[in-house]
Amino acid sequence: MSKISFTSWKQVVEFHSPIKNGELDSQSIEVRQDPLTGHQSVLNQALHGKITFAFPETDYDYLRRRMSETVDQCFMCGGKWRATSPRYPEQLLPGGRLQKGEVVLFPNLFPLSAYHAVVMVGEKHGRTLDEFSPSLLSDAFSVSLEFIRRCFEKDPQTPYFTINANFMPPAGSSIMHPHIQILGSPLPSTHHRMLLEKSLAYLRDTGSCYWTDLVQTERESGTRWLADLGKSSWFTAFSPIGSNEVDAVWPEKSNFCEWEEADISAMALGVSRALLAYHEMKFSSFNFTCFSGPLGKTLPEFRCFLRLVNRQNMHPHYRTDDFYLQKLLKDEIILTPPEDLASLMGKKFR
Ligand SMILES: [Zn+2]
Numbered sequence: 254m255s256k257i258s259f260t261s262w263k264q265v266v267e268f269h270s271p272i273k274n275g276e277l278d279s280q281s282i283e284v285r286q287d288p289l290t291g292h293q294s295v296l297n298q299a300l301h302g303k304i305t306f307a308f309p310e311t312d313y314d315y316l317r318r319r320m321s322e323t324v325d326q327c328f329m330c331g332g333k334w335r336a337t338s339p340r341y342p343e344q345l346l347p348g349g350r351l352q353k354g355e356v357v358l359f360p361n362l363f364p365l366s367a368y369h370a371v372v373m374v375g376e377k378h379g380r381t382l383d384e385f386s387p388s389l390l391s392d393a394f395s396v397s398l399e400f401i402r403r404c405f406e407k408d409p410q411t412p413y414f415t416i417n418a419n420f421m422p423p424a425g426s427s428i429m430h431p432h433i434q435i436l437g438s439p440l441p442s443t444h445h446r447m448l449l450e451k452s453l454a455y456l457r458d459t460g461s462c463y464w465t466d467l468v469q470t471e472r473e474s475g476t477r478w479l480a481d482l483g484k485s486s487w488f489t490a491f492s493p494i495g496s497n498e499v500d501a502v503w504p505e506k507s508n509f510c511e512w513e514e515a516d517i518s519a520m521a522l523g524v525s526r527a528l529l530a531y532h533e534m535k536f537s538s539f540n541f542t543c544f545s546g547p548l549g550k551t552l553p554e555f556r557c558f559l560r561l562v563n564r565q566n567m568h569p570h571y572r573t574d575d576f577y578l579q580k581l582l583k584d585e586i587i588l589t590p591p592e593d594l595a596s597l598m599g600k601k602f603r
Contacts, residue, residue, distance in 0.1 A: 255470045256459045259491050261285040285492040285587070289451045289463055294492045295578075296587040304588045308496070311537040312568035313381075319567065320379030320429055329373045329430045334359065338371075345407055351399055354392040358400055361434065367411050368404045368437030372397055378430050382532035382539070385431070390521035397435050398517060401509050404437050405548045412547035413441040414509055421538035423565035423573070445544055449555060456554035464502050464556035476592040480602035483519035487527075487602060489591040495540065495562025496574060496585075497594055499527045503557040508546040512557070523602075524561060530598040531563050538564040 261283055270278035283296040300306070324330055328337040338359040340349025351358040355376050361369040374393045377384070394416065401414045414437045419426040426432075436442075441449060455463040471478050471488040479487040484505055490498035501523050503516055520543065531539065540562055546555040565574040578584050589597070 255466065255473070256461060257288045257463070257466050257470045259285070259288060287490075287492040287494075288467070289455065290447060292492055292494055292583065292585070294494075294585040294587050296590055300588055307586070307588055308536070308566055308574065309568050309570075309572075310535045311566040315569055316379070316381070316537060316567040323429045324378045327378055327428065327430050329428075329432070330376070330378050332376075334373060338362075346400070346403060351396040353396050355389065356392045356396055358396045358435075366436045366438040367408075368400075368414075368435065370397075370400050370435040372433045372435070374431040374433060380431050382528040382537060385525050385528050387518065387521045387525045390524055391518050393433055394517045394520050395514075397433065398509060398512055400435055401437065401548070405510065409549065411437050411439050412508075412549060413438050413445060414545055414548060415442070415445065416543040418539065418541045420540070421564070421567055423538040423567060423571060424540045425564075441547075448544060448558070449546070449552075452552075452554040462554055462556065464558060465504050468502050468504050477595045479595060479599055480523075482523050482602070483515045485516065485519040485523060487523050489595045489598070490560070491591060492585075493562065493587060493591065494560065494583075494585050495564075495579075497531065497534070497536070497563050497589055498591070499523075499561045499594075499598070501543075501559040501561075506557045507552050507555050508548050508550065508557065510548045511551070516557075520559065523559075526601040527561055527598065530601045534563075534597065535566070536563040537567045540564060 264282045264284065266280045266282060268278055269275050280297060280299045285294050285296065286292070328334060334357060338350070339362055341360055343349065356372055356374055358370050358372045361371050372393050375389050397416050404411060414435065416433060416435055418433045420431060421429065452463050468486040472486065477489040477491060479489065485501050485503050487499065487501045490500050501520070506512055506516060524541065528539065541559060543557065543559040545557050546552040565571060578586060
């Protein structure tokens, strides 16, 4: 018997609609609540098939034009990073940077936390979402984990790390060149702290770990389930905090210090597959964060957890996908029901 309950409720809205000749229209709204955080998202089936209202399709001509217009000024391209990117002090990172295959890690020039590294993901300046291979991502996550371990060895007072991505300007990136960012801080971010606090409360209430219960419940119910990839489990979010949210949990790993090569390749494979599915849905921009429990502590209540969402597409006359509903009310609108997303995406995971 699952201890997790997926709460939702329906509301009916009636009004005379000009697009139905002034007749009385009745629309049903479903409000969903995340079982851990209580985060709400809203699904209005009347929006079904009208996603381009909110997410105009990617304009690939515009995307290619922006790529070629920005390549000359890119500080990463053509090996320019060797001369232009910052370096860490030798005692933290001998050589100042980490390199593997086509990826290179260096400090962010304007850090936002005690440790803030950038990983250039490949030499190519512009990519569409079908061009993130598992091996490229695996190298990027591999140097990220190595950096995190070295930081923690030197500075055990800084245990809260996340691996993050801003891909393309609509996702908040200031540059087109693919990259990810690692943040490390003595204190967790607001959302990270909430996840840790709520996970502890769940353990105290139920005697078990929310994240392993969640994986088991999603696997058994199947409507949002994607796949087990290695020792990570992938599914779509019941009450997403962003568009088309895909989640992954590492049921045996509470923090990044416990990760092995297989955990890194599982993350790379899952992100690569989900991005390929986004690409086929004509999306071109995304954010993700992979959360870890505090390094060096095996918390019984927490497991490593990744959220991946797509953002507004690359097209002229850009409109952000965050409005007051997300930014200030902290709710989210669901345009593709998570169960439909899982069936769209599932074929990439099987
Ligand atoms: Zn570039």
